[in-house]
Amino acid sequence: MTEIPKEEMLLKCPSTCAGCGSLLALRYILKAAGKDTVLVIPACCNSVIQGVYPYMLHTVPVYNIAFAAAAACASGMSEAFRAVGKKTNVIVYAGDGGTADIGIQALSGALERGEDFLYICYDNEAYGNTGMQRSGATPLGAITTTTPNGKTVNKKDLDRIIEAHNLPYQATACASYPADIYNKVKKALSIPGPKFMHILAPCPPGWRTPSEKTVEIGKMAVKSGIWVLWEKEYDKFTISAPSRAAMKKPAPVIDYLKAQGRFRKVDEATAARIQAQVDKNLKKVAAEAAYSEENA
Amino acid sequence: MSEKLVMSTGNKAMASAVKMAKPTVVAAYPITPQTEVIESIADYVESGAMDARYIPVESEHSAMTACIGASITGVRVFTATSSHGLLYMHEMLHWAAGARLPIVMGQVNRTLAPGWNIWAEHSDALSQRDTGWLQVYVSTVQEAYDATLMAFRIAEDNRVLLPVMINMDGFLLSHIMQPFEMTEPGDFIPPLNLPQKIDVNDPKGYGAMSPSDIHFTFRYDMEKAMKNSRTVIAETEAEFAKRFGRSYAPVEEYLWDDADVVIVAMGTLGKEAEVAADLLRKEGIKAGVMRVRWLRPFPLDMKIAGKELVVIDRDYSFGFGGVLAGEIQARYPEAKIARVIAGLGGQEVTYEDMAELVRTRKIGTEFWFGIPSEEQ
Amino acid sequence: MPKMTISVPKEGAMGQTGSWRTFRPVVNREICNHCGICAMYCPDAVIDPDNEEIDLVYCKGCGICANECPKKCIEMVREEH
């Protein structure tokens, strides 16, 4: 952990909600990326917390762009930098709505073309910036302002969609594990071509959790196995240390659900359904890791 | 003369001009009838004839966005589209102009569905007239080439820094083959110096929240740039004429001075109208033509006093009227206009038809060519 | 330069977010073993990792530091106004 630079790339202090998971993640993303970096930000929480004209809090250039447009903007930017011989990191920092929903077409196109940039989706599992409307990434059972009785359909499996593009590097992470984020961003940026990271970012107002619980809730997600930390470098699939430990004896998902107000309408049947999905997914992940190891 | 001329479609001439202008990034998505523009450019890039990156994006929304992302790094960019593609870009057209990026776009005018129709109409571009883009409408293959070269110089002029759209009639011009002179521009287009380009050593934030009263001043600055563009266009067209011998103006006038009645149109209709004027002159009708080239910025000094105008709109604003006629009337309230709606969906409008529209004109009315009078 | 939304870095660009606080973190120096976990998890980076000094001009009082402190040596104390 000593290798993480002390220097902060964000000036004090963005106007995120107290206890914001996406801000915690961004701190470590920027530490890993360093100064030769441009952030591309579509409409999301991070487009309104960075400052009001004529000032901002980032110490790297930030390019704000339309909701559906982040990956296409990063494509053009990266191609232009490479064309003139610059190695500048182009990093998209986008919410789950801008990634899994409205931005997925541009993202898919950019990944297929093999554009050289890192796309990071910070996933707070709803449209946080506009007051928590459901997104494609909102999990089953979660209350949002547009699913007032809890979402009745599953969270979109964004990572499997991205994986279908056969990227050189893909990873999941969670705001509660900053060193893991730092290391994964470092590795991602050392690899040419399209990279994707999906970071679970607990959101106190949206998840209806106390602000001090952000890190704790993120860890509960990992420990229950509802969120698995892994990375995939070309064909090498590895489960990250915190999830490896958690998967030995995952905590019951119900504890994770009960810790959050957004799941307060989840009944027993739904809870059982969620637990079954988690169990199944963990088996899939374990099998994939085993397969990758055997075929290394 | 003939040795210098090459036969080319409008599309290929535009692609040739883009090659001459040496952009660094081209991002585009194919759509009929624009396709040949970007096929040609993709071929130039793959063959090494053009030292550029061609980004084969998955949509027009992404085409314009990739141009924006590339442009803000300070390099020259180009894209091309048509019709539904242009409309799919709509959001990003505002973004490009608001970000003051000198993006140049070839726009092949085509009708909008339903039903599916691939032929010429100006409604696509006119529906984007309020996005902050400069718009020029061309009428020959040569003009498509020349206007594309000039567009880069005009857009990138630091007094302007607004994107430019070159409009060319689908099929009628995009696919016609005419002889044209593929002039080498030399240093006609100066190197791009984008003052607001991204610099990691001097980090800045672009397009963050802007308070209402300040936002207002940004929009006023765009209008100032649009006003400046009139001067820059005039300078650029004068310099082009001086260097290459072909002159253009915001409005092209034909048999103008003594004309009693004038056909006003854009694009190929405005060129074929000259033949109608010749025909009418033989009948003793003092007819002329005013071909509007620059729609944005709108021409300031149309010399229409004492003349009757037959304005042919290849477009329509439902619940209002023809866009060109409406704009002329708004700028020149005293104008005596017979408004004609013609050529929608690629409807055939010949010079003979136009001559008849002049003969039967009724000032102050709107006439839909092809709809029986008793139904109107 | 065209007049447009171009911003430059400046501390405090979003105001002094310390005013948002209801509870302030107070570190019990006698128990603290300088593990650095509080600074690591602070989303706003208002805790100096070298000495656990908390920048109360910007600290929003989220309480993550207190919640995550393994020694439980940070107490969230109600602000008096």
Place this chain on the structure above:
Amino acid sequence: MYEIRIHSRGGQGGVTAARMMAAAAVKDGKFATACPFYGAERRGAPIVSFVRIDDHPVRIYSQIKKPDMIIVLDPTVMDTVNVLDGLKEGGAIFINTHEDVQFPKQFTVHKADLTGIALSENLVVAGSPILNTPVIGALAKLGLFTPESGTKAITETFADPRNVTVAKKAYDEVN
């Protein structure tokens, strides 16, 4: 102005023929345009293309309604298309045929067996005999442009020297 309408089927090279005709005329110092009429045509469907040749720049974009000449590259289109529509009194017809096709007396009719000429040189692409280069030779004979300009227009378009050979054969054969 001299206006020509070309009848062919999609894929037979009618559009390229139009372009080479206009190019040849331009090489002679004339002005010319070539203009395909695009529909939802597909390979095999009947299509028309237009060529205008003049001493002044051509300013007309609309379709040719009263051609001075029609060219029928594929006589089978006559089954479904009235190729004579609008042809001026005394207008010219060039038809690719090896048969004795009759037209009304007020028109001047020229013939050559372009298909046979292409086959004689084995100039076949994707199963279709090439018609657009021999027709250039035939039209040079009919005086639309000089043979030299016609040859240049062909060599600028196609690398295969047989294209010039078939044009020469058509030049010799057309009546």
